[in-house]
Amino acid sequence: MTEASYLREKLESISPTERVERVVVQRFAVPLLKALGFDDSEIREEFETGCGQVDLAARKNGDPEDTFFRSPKNPYLLLEAKSRAVNLREGSCYRDAVCQIESYLLAKNCKSAKWGIITNANNIQLWRKHGKVVHPATANLDISSDNIESIVRNLRDKIENYERALTVCVYNNKGGVGKTTTVINLAAALATKGKKVLVVDFDSQGDLTRNLRAAPGKITLTQCLKDPKIDVHAIVQTYRL
Ligand SMILES: Nc1ncnc2c1ncn2[C@@H]1O[C@H](COP(=O)(O)OP(=O)(O)OP(=O)(O)O)[C@@H](O)[C@H]1O
Ligand SMILES: [Mg+2]
Known part of the structure; x- marks a missing residue:
């Protein structure tokens, strides 16, 4: 048994x-x-x-x-x-x-x-x-x-088989309450402490991307999720604080 x-x-x-x-x-x-x-x-x-x-x-x-x-x-x-x-x-x-x-x-x-x-x-x-x-x-x-x-x-x-990274989702149904601002500042605080940080902008408004003054890539996150042939690395951009 x-x-x-x-x-x-x-x-x-x-x-x-x-x-x-x-x-x-x-x-x-x-x-x-x-x-x-x-x-x-x-x-x-x-x-x-x-x-x-x-x-x-x-x-x-x-x-x-x-x-x-x-x-x-x-x-x-x-x-x-x-x-x-x-x-x-x-x-x-x-x-x-x-x-x-x-x-x-x-x-x-x-x-x-x-x-x-x-x-x-x-x-x-x-x-x-x-x-x-x-x-x-x-x-x-x-x-x-x-x-x-x-x-x-x-x-x-x-x-x-645990994942080593911590995923933090900043979520609120209401608009304009500081979600994006929280993400940027949390990412900056963690990066300052020497952590490797990936920020993910899943908002069609693209506020996170714009606030970081990053240029949107040619391939969108949505395309990447829909097409298994696209390597996720192709859409990740390096950002220097
Ligand atoms: N702690 C704060 N004090 C004052 N203003 C703030 C604070 N946090 C965010 N803001 C301001 O509030 C506005 C909305 O913030 P933010 O864009 O982060 O909200 P959001 O929840 O991501 O909005 P959306 O629903 O549109 O994505 C911005 O102008 C931001 O600068
Ligand atoms: Mg936002």
């Missing part, structure tokens, strides 16, 4: 109205971490983050002397579990859990942590930490026994 099908079986053994968090930890969260590729010696319960205890922490072992179980330092992934009685689909309990995983990921004993998971065996969401920014790496997903195996594949794929 694969770890993922074992997880599915465990999931089905939890009562739909389960009120005990520990049951979710034991029957769902631990098997989930195993399905994500961590073994028993790579998982710790009630890990002290420096800002409270997170239910589970995990990291791959180094050499045989350096097992996470024996030296619980430098976690890679944190998991905060809730019982099924806690609504993690939306509302204040969900928002509280998000704040909780964020504060754990940023806590002093978790500097090495890159990933956070919140789950109550009904919902699950993966979070990514990039520097001091914690952002969702997946939508808040509804779990069922039909989709749990594909959820695990998706989470594992994200964790093992």
Whole structure:
């Protein structure tokens, strides 16, 4: 039996109205971490983050002397579990859990942590930490026994093949509220700090391009997205601050 099908079986053994968090930890969260590729010696319960205890922490072992179980330092992934009685689909309990995983990921004993998971065996969401920014790496997903195996594949794929760049989208439905201005100044601030920055002007008004005094290229971003034969590098321009 694969770890993922074992997880599915465990999931089905939890009562739909389960009120005990520990049951979710034991029957769902631990098997989930195993399905994500961590073994028993790579998982710790009630890990002290420096800002409270997170239910589970995990990291791959180094050499045989350096097992996470024996030296619980430098976690890679944190998991905060809730019982099924806690609504993690939306509302204040969900928002509280998000704040909780964020504060754990940023806590002093978790500097090495890159990933956070919140789950109550009904919902699950993966979070990514990039520097001091914690952002969702997946939508808040509804779990069922039909989709749990594909959820695990998706989470594992994200964790093992993560994108190194942080994507920031500045979005507001209202016009003229400072979106473009924010993008330019954020890009400038990051470039000043030595970061490699790509700004993307997806607005037909072309304000970002004009404000940077860049000339629009011959090929548009839209053409590039529509035609897979166009290499995206052909539309990227170098900009000197
Ligand atoms: N913090 C600010 N204080 C004062 N003026 C600002 C500030 N931020 C932006 N502006 C001014 O507000 C105007 C609109 O800003 P901007 O073009 O960035 O908005 P936008 O949301 O990108 O607009 P659009 O919806 O047209 O794309 C500009 O003239 C800009 O200089
Ligand atoms: Mg704009």
